[in-house]
Amino acid sequence: MKRWAALLLLAGCSSAQWDKPGTSPEMTDADARACAAGARSASSLPRSQTTVMSSGAVVVTEAPQPVDAQRQMQEGERMDDCMRKKGYQLKAG
Numbered sequence: 001m002k003r004w005a006a007l008l009l010l011a012g013c014s015s016a017q018w019d020k021p022g023t024s025p026e027m028t029d030a031d032a033r034a035c036a037a038g039a040r041s042a043s044s045l046p047r048s049q050t051t052v053m054s055s056g057a058v059v060v061t062e063a064p065q066p067v068d069a070q071r072q073m074q075e076g077e078r079m080d081d082c083m084r085k086k087g088y089q090l091k092a093g
Helices: 002-012 025-042 067-085
Strands: 017-019 049-052 058-061 089-091
Touching: 017 025, 025 067, 067 089
Parallel strands: none
Antiparallel strands: 017 089, 049 058
């Protein structure tokens, strides 16, 4: 639920920004770029799951969300985790 709140805050309030006392805007920007790059490179996509039933029938279960939406959610979560691990907090401006 926290993640949804952060995503909604970012979507609804363009002045939300990462904050860490004692950090310059340039350092914050560099950390955000590094976290974003890591989040993009590590994102995993939902995959279809194939199950062979005892009757021999094959059942294919599709991913629950569209791939783009799932990828954006994963990247956003990884970005948030990375920035928080670096000591940042998301603040509304």
